[in-house]
Amino acid sequence: MKRLLVLALFLIFSGLETSAQVSDAQIEKKIDVLLKKMALKEKIGQMNQLSADAMETNFKVIQQGMAGSVLSITNPEIANKAQKIAIEQTRLGIPLIFGRDVIHGFKTIFPIPLGQAASFDPDLVEKAARVAAIEASETGIRWTFAPMIDIARDPRWGRIAESCGEDPYLTSVLGVAMIKGFQGKDLSNPTSIAACAKHFAGYGAAEGGRDYNTTNITERQFRNTYLVPFENAVKKADLATIMTAFNANDGIPSSCNEFLLKQVLRKEWNFKGFVVSDWASITEMVDHGFCSDNKEAAQKAINAGVDMEMVSGTYVAYIESLLQEKKITIETINEEVRNILRVKFKLGLFENPYVKGNLKEVFYKEEHLKLAEKIAERSIVLLKNKDAVLPLQQPKTIAVFGPLADAPHEQMGTWVFDGEKNHTMTPIKALQEQYGKDINIIYEPIVKYSRDKDSTDFAKARKIAKQADFVLLFLGEESILSGEAHSLSDLNLQGVQSELLETLVKSKTPIVTIILAGRPLTIQKDVEQSNAVLYAWHPGTMGGSAIANILFGKANPSGKLPVTFPKNVGQIPMYYNHLNTGRPANGSELSLNNIPIEASQTSLGNKSYYLDSGNDPLFPFGFGLSYTTFEYGKIKLSKTVLKKDEVLEISFTLKNTGKYGGSEIVQLYVRDLAASIALPVKELKNFQKIDLKPKEEKQVKFILPIADLAFYGIDMKKKVESGKFDLWIGTNSAEGEKVLFEVQ
Ligand code: NOJ
Numbered sequence: 191m192k193r194l195l196v197l198a199l200f201l202i203f204s205g206l207e208t209s210a211q212v213s214d215a216q217i218e219k220k221i222d223v224l225l226k227k228m229a230l231k232e233k234i235g236q237m238n239q240l241s242a243d244a245m246e247t248n249f250k251v252i253q254q255g256m257a258g259s260v261l262s263i264t265n266p267e268i269a270n271k272a273q274k275i276a277i278e279q280t281r282l283g284i285p286l287i288f289g290r291d292v293i294h295g296f297k298t299i300f301p302i303p304l305g306q307a308a309s310f311d312p313d314l315v316e317k318a319a320r321v322a323a324i325e326a327s328e329t330g331i332r333w334t335f336a337p338m339i340d341i342a343r344d345p346r347w348g349r350i351a352e353s354c355g356e357d358p359y360l361t362s363v364l365g366v367a368m369i370k371g372f373q374g375k376d377l378s379n380p381t382s383i384a385a386c387a388k389h390f391a392g393y394g395a396a397e398g399g400r401d402y403n404t405t406n407i408t409e410r411q412f413r414n415t416y417l418v419p420f421e422n423a424v425k426k427a428d429l430a431t432i433m434t435a436f437n438a439n440d441g442i443p444s445s446c447n448e449f450l451l452k453q454v455l456r457k458e459w460n461f462k463g464f465v466v467s468d469w470a471s472i473t474e475m476v477d478h479g480f481c482s483d484n485k486e487a488a489q490k491a492i493n494a495g496v497d498m499e500m501v502s503g504t505y506v507a508y509i510e511s512l513l514q515e516k517k518i519t520i521e522t523i524n525e526e527v528r529n530i531l532r533v534k535f536k537l538g539l540f541e542n543p544y545v546k547g548n549l550k551e552v553f554y555k556e557e558h559l560k561l562a563e564k565i566a567e568r569s570i571v572l573l574k575n576k577d578a579v580l581p582l583q584q585p586k587t588i589a590v591f592g593p594l595a596d597a598p599h600e601q602m603g604t605w606v607f608d609g610e611k612n613h614t615m616t617p618i619k620a621l622q623e624q625y626g627k628d629i630n631i632i633y634e635p636i637v638k639y640s641r642d643k644d645s646t647d648f649a650k651a652r653k654i655a656k657q658a659d660f661v662l663l664f665l666g667e668e669s670i671l672s673g674e675a676h677s678l679s680d681l682n683l684q685g686v687q688s689e690l691l692e693t694l695v696k697s698k699t700p701i702v703t704i705i706l707a708g709r710p711l712t713i714q715k716d717v718e719q720s721n722a723v724l725y726a727w728h729p730g731t732m733g734g735s736a737i738a739n740i741l742f743g744k745a746n747p748s749g750k751l752p753v754t755f756p757k758n759v760g761q762i763p764m765y766y767n768h769l770n771t772g773r774p775a776n777g778s779e780l781s782l783n784n785i786p787i788e789a790s791q792t793s794l795g796n797k798s799y800y801l802d803s804g805n806d807p808l809f810p811f812g813f814g815l816s817y818t819t820f821e822y823g824k825i826k827l828s829k830t831v832l833k834k835d836e837v838l839e840i841s842f843t844l845k846n847t848g849k850y851g852g853s854e855i856v857q858l859y860v861r862d863l864a865a866s867i868a869l870p871v872k873e874l875k876n877f878q879k880i881d882l883k884p885k886e887e888k889q890v891k892f893i894l895p896i897a898d899l900a901f902y903g904i905d906m907k908k909k910v911e912s913g914k915f916d917l918w919i920g921t922n923s924a925e926g927e928k929v930l931f932e933v934q
Pocket of ligand 1: 335674
């Protein structure tokens, strides 16, 4: 009796959870009923995704019940028409799900994901994804192929633009935020869109940073690094779908990796959404040399657990014969169709299949543009500010040069199919609008686009620069130079951009260089020659006003690098959370130019570094300056010896010692000093954004559950190992006070 009462009370007080459970159970029942009615062909149809290229043909395929999804319809009338055919002209009326790459905004374009990551601000990142969902869903899109939560440690890889950078913790936090933003509180809300975490898995580790290339990630590296953001996405954000990657890891293409898809994703993480292949990644298994033909590719993908096939049509072509030949089972097909139907039910598509299409009411709304400006401001990283040249102090004349000062298409960045450049606020437009009345702004691009090699107007540029109080030089790369299939082997500024900077130095006018790019570029010399440098990434629709606000101090930069900036391509791979060698360099090694002639073999110390570029990056992960200065007080630990189930409290005082109000992203790093496997020299475990007025100070507190120090060790089991740990609190991954604690 007593037990029943406790149970009743529990059910009352956990009401929300209970109703979710009931509705989950109800959904499963609905699927049971539907699956029983479905003919084999109708099941196969659900597993097939069409591309919107040929809608007239698609309408017929949909009518035959041979499609479960269409990718990239953006016109609500076409979406409704296709949906009407699915609902009214097929036997069972199962709705379609419309997908699209809504990567960093739909119409209102936010900074590229790598830029958003520099904000270290999950709240803003979630809001941006929400806006993207609101705008996209009005056209009928209820599924986005985002977020990309691949760990990206190679700036040659063009898709680093689409990532949250090199760190598993930061990527996890921001990935979860994006999914929550896309999916909203309730997936059945018409403005919610199913997220798709991609690419499962390891795609970012492509050899040499060349897109689609092979990866060689061990199980332990998968579990300790590359899978971490995906696990968080499944467990903390109720992720609806997941996309398999193009790469073959250790010879096994991702679209048939049973270990990843079955063992890890379904069994260990209990993923309940559906898995979609990447575009033709199933048929590409033939190119990989893993399958002899498309039929075998379909067989392997189905057996590995790829529920839906994106565009390549092998499921439609071969499932029936594969079943007859007993190479796949009907139980597998039923399970995979169930996964797809589950997401469709959760999205409320059966009740609400059509879309209103009030596009004008939702696109580019004032509040969306304001948010785009805010997150762009927060994503900008101040890399250098010699003699506090920024914020600009009452200039009379400024000279504005460079190919990215007025490039409305380029500043939106990669993966922009729907944002329109006529809505872009470019830097020059923003500067003229905000300051044009009071300041003489002379604008000449001089170099017309980033790859332009024409230096004819350099003398003119020098002449203008001489008359100005400041030069604002907008350099970087066009959006087409980053993104999918846009890898580069040379990361210097393209064309004659560096030469333009070099020639302007002769004018002796202070130069503020603003870089708009999709990746870390190798800008060592450009930084040296500039008085101040802002890294603005591809900042999206409102990037221009965000940059203007920062230049004139209406906003104080607080962005931090989500990825290490190498000095040159030869240093790559370079990431802060690397393993140590047995011969770590200490920074005092000789450089190439100081090596004595006929030096003896061992005179250089036999340490692990490059003779010509040392061991340090140009800028470390987590780096970013502010117009103000922050003083970190001494770290206090609640305990120095802890048990594995305890929580460590870390506190210190942070003081704004400068004259501007500002925000500091304080970062907490840990190193496990000796374990059953070697672990990274530093790992980000937490961060916070602290806002401080001038002279203000705050007590900052971090809570570190010791459980967060768990990793997959020698026995491939996740656990905390006893021993000593270094802990740092710092302004970036290369600085900060270090303290020691012990776990018993
Ligand atoms: C290929 C890309 O790898 C993937 O990220 C994208 O979502 C699909 N194409 C669909 O456009």
